[in-house]
Amino acid sequence: MEEQAIEGLAALPFLKLFTAEAYYYITGVLMLLIHVGFLAYEGGVARSKNFLATMLKNLMTVPIVGITFFFFGFWVYNAFPLFPVTGPLFGPWTDPEALTGVAADAYGLVVGSYPWSEALAPTKADELTGVFWMVFALFAMTTASILSGAVIERIQMGGYYILAIVLGSFCWVVAAAWGWNYYGWWTTEWGWHDFGCAVVVHGVSGMFALGVLINLGPRIGRFVDGKPQPILPHNISLTLIGLFLIFIGFFFFLADCVIFLPDYTGLTTIYGGPVTLATLAMNVTLALSAGLIGGYLSSRADPFLTISGGLAGIITVAGGLDLYHPALVIVLAFGGAWLMPKCVALMEKLGIDDVVGAVPVHGITGMIGGILPGIFAAGYIQQAGQPPINLLGQLGGTFIGAILLGFVPGYLVSLLLKAMGLLRVSPEFEEEGLDLKELGVSAYPEQTFASAAKA
Amino acid sequence: MGSPFDTAEGYVNAEGAFHSFVGSPMLGTICLILSVIITLWFLYRSFTLH
Numbered sequence: 001m002e003e004q005a006i007e008g009l010a011a012l013p014f015l016k017l018f019t020a021e022a023y024y025y026i027t028g029v030l031m032l033l034i035h036v037g038f039l040a041y042e043g044g045v046a047r048s049k050n051f052l053a054t055m056l057k058n059l060m061t062v063p064i065v066g067i068t069f070f071f072f073g074f075w076v077y078n079a080f081p082l083f084p085v086t087g088p089l090f091g092p093w094t095d096p097e098a099l100t101g102v103a104a105d106a107y108g109l110v111v112g113s114y115p116w117s118e119a120l121a122p123t124k125a126d127e128l129t130g131v132f133w134m135v136f137a138l139f140a141m142t143t144a145s146i147l148s149g150a151v152i153e154r155i156q157m158g159g160y161y162i163l164a165i166v167l168g169s170f171c172w173v174v175a176a177a178w179g180w181n182y183y184g185w186w187t188t189e190w191g192w193h194d195f196g197c198a199v200v201v202h203g204v205s206g207m208f209a210l211g212v213l214i215n216l217g218p219r220i221g222r223f224v225d226g227k228p229q230p231i232l233p234h235n236i237s238l239t240l241i242g243l244f245l246i247f248i249g250f251f252f253f254l255a256d257c258v259i260f261l262p263d264y265t266g267l268t269t270i271y272g273g274p275v276t277l278a279t280l281a282m283n284v285t286l287a288l289s290a291g292l293i294g295g296y297l298s299s300r301a302d303p304f305l306t307i308s309g310g311l312a313g314i315i316t317v318a319g320g321l322d323l324y325h326p327a328l329v330i331v332l333a334f335g336g337a338w339l340m341p342k343c344v345a346l347m348e349k350l351g352i353d354d355v356v357g358a359v360p361v362h363g364i365t366g367m368i369g370g371i372l373p374g375i376f377a378a379g380y381i382q383q384a385g386q387p388p389i390n391l392l393g394q395l396g397g398t399f400i401g402a403i404l405l406g407f408v409p410g411y412l413v414s415l416l417l418k419a420m421g422l423l424r425v426s427p428e429f430e431e432e433g434l435d436l437k438e439l440g441v442s443a444y445p446e447q448t449f450a451s452a453a454k455a
Numbered sequence: 456m457g458s459p460f461d462t463a464e465g466y467v468n469a470e471g472a473f474h475s476f477v478g479s480p481m482l483g484t485i486c487l488i489l490s491v492i493i494t495l496w497f498l499y500r501s502f503t504l505h
Binding site for chain 1: 456457458460462463464466467469473474475476482483486487489490493494496497500504505
């Protein structure tokens with residue numbers, strides 16, 4: 001009996017490690033549902049002539065961002081938290097002996113983030129960095145997928161891949177290093193709080209998409225004499241199911257915003273504050289519900305905007321999800337989702353063809369979600385010596401994230417691609433459809449043959 | 456509305472409720488009433504929207 005108890009105690013460190021490892025592994029894999037959802041969502045929104053090309057473009061976001069995130073994205077996350085305000089940019093050039101205090105602590109994570117690091121290879125010395133890498137890589141893919149939907153039916157695949165790399169493996173990662181990192185200077189200097197990545201993921205990617213859309217221009221026929229013309233989804237059922245899969249994936253995304261390490265005595269946020277899965281269960285479910293109602297009422301029961309309201313609701317409260325009372329979540333999520341269709345209408349008025357509403361759903365509500373903790377969760381001091389969560393800090397991080405790391409690079413890189421003729425497909429390709437022109441196949445060959453026979 | 460804690464230690468080591476309405480329960484009540492109004496509005500509009 002005593003021997004068994006001793007053996008059990010000996011297994012305890014392994015079980016503690018395995019619990020954390022398995023938590024991130026399982027929730028990380030289930031986060032892939034976001035990508036299944038984006039695939040279906042975008043495919044359904046596209047016209048039938050662009051169905052396969054749209055899905056393929058979205059699918060290839062996974063490898064192009066996954067591999068470049070391995071090459072340099074994970075390093076960027078660990079290298080940038082202090083730079084350029086509270087410490088140096090870390091890299092192979094850094095002399096660890098010269099580092100002291102916080103810089104020395106932060107540098108410990110950098111050595112495990114290079115593509116040649118032992119921590120990312122098979123080793124018994126580190127069983128957690130690999131699962132963290134996977135979760136971060138999936139965050140990165142999500143970020144790029146947000147751009148993907150906005151630009152469908154006229155962007156060149158290569159041009160999109162370059163934009164996806166810039167956004168998914170660099171821009172949002174810098175925002176995450178500064179604003180979603182224990183050592184990030186937005187938090188240590190400004191008291192920044194963004195539990196569920198409202199700005200860091202959604203604000204950055206939504207506003208990056210806006211920058212790209214300005215240079216990309218609308219689809220042929222979307223605006224006639226400046227007046228918007230409807231281009232309807234070819235399969236709204238697929239779109240609705242896709243968005244529901246995204247909802248499920250986001251439950252896991254937000255579960256992966258929780259930090260849970262083997263020696264912890266409780267769950268924490270990335271900033272070190274307390275959080276519980278029960279809080280997430282309550283608040284995410286209510287945000288989704290209130291968001292759907294907000295989208296429904298605001299859009300007068302438009303199916304596409306109603307279901308997009310669910311996502312807008314979650315994103316509106318994502319920043320302070322860990323600290324908001326459930327009743328507050330309902331009010332805020334409803335408000336954010338109610339505003340979203342108004343922003344969609346405004347985009348139309350401005351002549352911007354954002355096919356899936358990425359800018360209103362992710363960009364605008366992401367920015368709102370980043371600012372709200374400065375009002376509704378002000379005053380929390382996340383670590384000794386740091387300023388409390390405050391409105392000015394939230395405004396500052398939101399501006400840097402959504403505008404300087406989102407809109408500006410999106411605009412500039414797409415402008416460069418446009419100048420090089422790498423951004424948009426030819427009008428001939430666009431008119432005839434990308435499936436046949438780019439891929440040489442049709443998703444609906446029977447219809448193609450029937451049309452040809454009629455002609 | 457805001458943090459019920461004066462220090463980082465109080466917040467990080469919180470044992471009980473730590474949401475931002477702990478110190479102002481009236482705001483929680485107001486939000487709850489607003490939530491009910493939103494729900495009733497939704498129900499009413501579901502008959503008149505279509």
